[in-house]
Amino acid sequence: MAKFLSFLRRSVISSIVGYAKDFNAILKSIELPELYASNAYLVYTDTFNRMELGHLQERKNPFTDKLAEYVKARGRSFQAVNLGAKSYLNSNVAAEREAASLLNALFVRYASEFSKNSYSGATGMINSFIQDMKQKNYAGAIATLKMEAKVKQLLDEDALCESTHLQAIVTELESEENVTASSIRGEFIKAASNLMVFIGIRASEEKGSKWVELNGQIAIHNAKFEKAEAVRQAALKKKREEKKNDQKPKA
Structure with a gap:
């Protein structure tokens, strides 16, 4: 401890x-x-x-509202990617079903982290999720389902959350x-x-x-x-x- x-x-x-x-x-x-x-x-x-x-x-940090907005946007993007993958679970194409099943298992594991409305506490697990997404098998599944654009949007929004949170911390430390x-x-x-x-x-x-x-x-x-x-x-x-x-x- x-x-x-x-x-x-x-x-x-x-x-x-x-x-x-x-x-x-x-x-x-x-x-x-x-x-x-x-x-x-x-x-x-x-x-x-x-x-x-x-x-x-x-005194209210000027980045607080921005961060809350970006966290919500990231959560919506995660849901879009999640639901997009689930839509292929009953596909007639075996490769699509296998890709959807693989991604669905990953999304279930991390869903609770993306459902949080606050930024605190989630970063470590979300970093793990991003690293998992970059692995060859998951990247291949994303490509199979042609979901690269949706995933890129999610990763871009997470990067925006991180940079805004750092700005908020710097502002807080620099103020009394x-x-x-x-x-x-x-x-x-x-x-x-x-x-x-x-x-x-x-x-x-x-x-x-x-x-x-x-x-x-x-x-x-x-x-x-x-x-x-x-x-x-x-x-x-x-x-x-x-x-x-x-x-x-x-x-």
Whole structure:
């Protein structure tokens, strides 16, 4: 968990809030009354609510609305590609049926990532999807169904999401963060860590229970966020270096 918490500490407020919203959805979906009554959970939710309120009071990032728009467009393009492939599942041409079956299995695996309305948490899995799409067998299936244009549109929109998100992060880092949200960052991370430890202990004590299921879902969520942040922070570092080089006086 130490490595994950390190990523969380280095993340900007918007990424932390996005992570927490998805984390909250996992906690609520498991339906564990004992969890909701625990002190660890109550402290965590109180801390999150105060952090989110502070974040909402921040000066609005000019790239926020653009990013939301691009994420929705990417989701629509994914659905178009997905439905396009499914339309060939009952084709009279064997090659088309095989290509559609191969692509359909891939799309089912990643569909939930493209259904999210927020950018946070999805990047790592979507990067994996893009790499899969470039593999020879999937590229061949796309060509068989003559769907290259639709797939290119999807990949272009994902690239636009990524570049806009990086611009949003740069803008956020260059502006002064809201004092309320920033000051509570450490408190939130501590509360989240304590809650995860509490859940982990209960999972170890009650094998085969909902606690074990919840602990596993949290581990997957944290791994996705860690992977996404590693990619994002590397890209941000590169963008900063490029900006710094651009500002150097020419010889």
